[in-house]
Amino acid sequence: MKKLLLVPLLTLLAFSRTAGDAAVRPPASAPKKAITLAKATLQDKIKGGWAGQVIGCTFGGPTEFRYTGTMLNDYQPIPWYDGYIKKTMIENFGLYDDIYMDLTFVDVFEKKGLDAPVSEHASAYATAGYMLWHANQAGRYNLLNGMKAPDSGHWLNNPHADDIDFQIEADFSGLMAPGMPNTAVQIGDPIGHIMNYGDGWYGGAYVGAMYALAFTSSDVNYVVNEGLKVIPQQSTFYQCIADVIKWHRQYPTDWKRTWFEVQQKWADEVGCPDGVFQSFNIDAKLNSAYIVLGLLYxxxxxxxxxxxxxxxxxxxxCNPASAGGILGTMLGxxxxxxxxxxxxAEAEDIDFKYTTMSLNDVYALGMxxxxxxVARNGGSVNGDQVTIVPQTPKPVRLEQAFTGHYPRSVTGINKDLTDEYSFDFEGNGFVLKGEAKPKNRSSWQYENPFAFTAELFIDGQKVETAKLPAGFTARRHDLFWKYQLTPGKHTVRVRLLNPDADHVVRIGDLMVYGDKPLKIKY
Known part of the structure; x- marks a missing residue:
């Protein structure tokens, strides 16, 4: 999303930490022979992928972020009954951000062609009427305020760059590229960088690769392992998933033991301001670990x-949606x-909210x-037969966000910004959370046209003038942030240029980063 960064010491340390686990990645294999599928089989697998995603999203909906840092016990029932999918699509349509984001990109490919520039995808999602959160909303704000992809997703411009967002909406890339994980990654690369970077992008690349591989293999272990080859071994994303694979081999019948191992090693949040110092964790690699947990076990x-x-x-x-989509593709x-x-069946003709597309529509478009x-990548279509040239996964470039930044403290400010607010901190970065909103909550609007203008000063120098929209769909997810400051003491001042009688800027928490990890000794 932002400008490219160097990833020195942290990357080297991360690589050395998992050198002993390198055996998780098998050596590259020889070029694979072409595979021929009946058209009906290919269509059945595409339908299975989209349907599996909807089933998983619907099933997990009631539990979303209600169990953070813990698991649901076996005695806790999760509802599922005839008519549940239709009811949820009509009454709780915001649940399907996984789907309507996917469909946005499918729609652009249909209207603008497979070579549609990333600007078309960016514009379509930035101006859509649906609700967004985290990296998606931060990316949307950046686009609406003149920034272009991939800067819109880079971690210097997007504090949520490592979040799950592209991971939950990358299904389209794998479903478009049966048997071709590298092509799936290539399709998703520019789109994923609209809103994510580093591990956030890797989540979508990995999910897309697993979907692609699920067309040509009925072995879940193979798909999980082979798909991971698209991710650089030096990345923290690779290391996390490699650990899950390793623990599955150690504890093949005890998914809860592996869950505890993941929690112990990988549950610390670094990027997302809503998750640092909280049990809430929307980091891509942790949630991808839970996808893999479901698939392997x-x-x-x-x-x-x-x-x-x-x-x-x-x-x-989102996690069962991804797992269900991948397995649905494999099973058909x-x-x-x-x-x-x-x-x-009764839900398959219902258009997803904010779209003009139903499941039956996307089954056909997906095919x-x-x-x-397939035709663009050496394959062919002959009558009722589709010949695919499968690909051996290759790792993409290394990206890591928030390198050299370690959460040090969080302080609740919890006050309204009426004209100016100043604070001092010691570290190399900060995030000031908060929101612009109407004073009268009953007048709150998704598309409220009012926006504050505020300036950010660091150590006496103005570094940014930002719009702070009061409408939900255009909002700035966090008020201000700055990374890569010289380690030491800093003074920050925020000045509001246009106070308004009907709206307010509410300051929430101040989160501070340091250049060295904080370790509590006990």
Whole structure:
């Protein structure tokens, strides 16, 4: 999203930490032979991918972020019944941000072609009427205020760059590229960098690669391991998922033991200001670990996969959505158990909110786009047969966000900004959380046209003038932030240029970073 950064010492340390786990990645294999599928089989797998995603999202919806830093116990029921999907699509449509973001990009490919520039995708999602959060909303704000991708997703401009966002909406890339994980990553690369960077991008690359591989393999272990080859071994994302694979081998029948190992080693949040110092964690690699947990311990069983990826907690609608979509692609629509397709048919003609597209629409478009991608990548379509040239995954470039930044403190400010606010801190970065909003909450609007203008000064120098919209869809997710400051003492001043009688800027928490990790000794 932002300008490129050097990733020196932290990257080297991260690499050395997992040198002993390098065996998780098998050596590159020889070029693979072409694979031929019947058109009906390919269509069934595409349907299975989209349907599996909707099933997982719906099933995990009631648990989303209600279990943070813990798991759902086995005795806690999660509802599922005939008519549940339709009811949720109509009454709780905001749950499906996974889907309507995916469909935004599918729609651009359909209207503008497979070579549509990233600016078309960026514009479509930035100006859509749907609600967004975290990296998606931060990226949208950046685009609406003149920044272009990939700067809009870079961690210097987006404090949520490592969040889960592209991971939950990258399904389209793998479903367009059957058997071709490198092509899936290539399709998703510019789009993923609209809102994410580093581990946040890797989450989408990994999910897209696993979808692609699920077309040509019925082995969950193979898909999980082979898909990870698209991620650089030096990255923290790779190291986290490699650990899950390793622990699964150590504790093959105990997913909860692996969950505890993940929690112990990988649950510390660094980037997202809403998760640092909280049990809440929307980091891509942690939630991807829960996807892999469901896939590996589910062993190809749809029910086990749904239950485990949901009961792992955190973003527990998105994680079973990804796991369900990948497994649904592998199994095919016809082989998803009838229990999980209960009531699905009556929902397949309903347009997802904020779109003009239903599941039946995307089944057809998904097939159309997949055939186009197959033909572009050495494959062919002959009558009812589709020949795919499968790819051996190759690692993408190394990106790491928040290098050299370690959370040091969080302080609740909790006051209204009426004219100016100043604070001192010692460190190399900060995030000032808060929101602009109407004073009368009943007059709150998604598209409130009012926006404050505020200036940011650091050590007496003005470094930014920013708009702070009061409308939800245009809002700035965090008020101000700055990274890569010279370690030491700094003075920050925020000045409001246009106070308004009907609106207010509410300052929340101040989060401070240092250049060295804080370790509590006990």
């Amino acid at each position: 589910g062993g190809g069983d749809f029910t086990k996969t749904m239950q485990i990826s949901t009961r792992a907690g955190q973003d527990s609608d 629509y016809a082989n998803i158990p009838a229990y999980w397709k209960m009531g699905l 159309k786009h997949a055939l186009q991608v």
